[in-house]
Amino acid sequence: MPETQRLTSQTSWILRVSESKANYWATYAVDFSLMLFFIGWDGFRLGYGVYAMAGMFALGLLVWTLTEYCAHRWLYHWGFALTRSGHDKHHDDPLAHLAMPWFVTPLLFLPPQLLVAGYYGVHGFSSLLAGWFLGFIAYSFMHHSLHHYKLSYSWFRHLQSQHRIHHALPETNYGVTMRFWDRIFRTEFIKK
Numbered sequence: 166m167p168e169t170q171r172l173t174s175q176t177s178w179i180l181r182v183s184e185s186k187a188n189y190w191a192t193y194a195v196d197f198s199l200m201l202f203f204i205g206w207d208g209f210r211l212g213y214g215v216y217a218m219a220g221m222f223a224l225g226l227l228v229w230t231l232t233e234y235c236a237h238r239w240l241y242h243w244g245f246a247l248t249r250s251g252h253d254k255h256h257d258d259p260l261a262h263l264a265m266p267w268f269v270t271p272l273l274f275l276p277p278q279l280l281v282a283g284y285y286g287v288h289g290f291s292s293l294l295a296g297w298f299l300g301f302i303a304y305s306f307m308h309h310s311l312h313h314y315k316l317s318y319s320w321f322r323h324l325q326s327q328h329r330i331h332h333a334l335p336e337t338n339y340g341v342t343m344r345f346w347d348r349i350f351r352t353e354f355i356k357k
């Protein structure tokens with residue numbers, strides 16, 4: 166079997182999952198459960214203080230905003246063929262229900278969490294991950310809303326037009342929930 170055909174047959178079931186509507190909504194339930202699990206780990210299992218947890222949670226949210234920019238710019242528009250092809254499909258058909266398969270986030274995040282916070286008992290790491298996951302969930306829902314809903318709030322309409330510009334000019338406006346990192350990295354679309 167030629168290399169490209171073998172790659173296609175190996176990855177086609179992943180693409181089928183990522184294009185299903187059930188998977189699209191299941192990712193929210195899985196990611197929200199992971200977030201609660203991480204909060205529970207720091208709060209109940211390790212007995213970490215509430216204020217310290219809140220601080221690490223906020224830091225995780227902040228880290229997410231940079232992740233959102235970097236993943237969109239370098240993973241979805243430039244990186245691996247699999248992530249790029251999924252995102253290309255979104256650019257071709259913005260209303261399709263496309264998402265990473267639901268099992269990707271637990272497979273990527275549970276092992277390091279169980280190692281760092283479970284085996285080594287490091288306090289705060291799980292709260293940091295929980296904040297990051299809230300950012301991820303908020304981003305996913307915001308991106309969905311920008312394509313599917315019409316809201317009259319001016320901040321929402323601004324984000325919506327910013328994201329529409331990204332779909333037309335994919336080298337600009339990588340941020341979905343905010344413009345901040347586009348301004349820092351000088352990729353914000355500026356009307357001439």
Ligand SMILES: [Zn+2]
Nearest residue numbers: 255259312328
């Ligand atoms: Zn989009």
Ligand SMILES: [Zn+2]
Nearest residue numbers: 241252331335
């Ligand atoms: Zn894009």
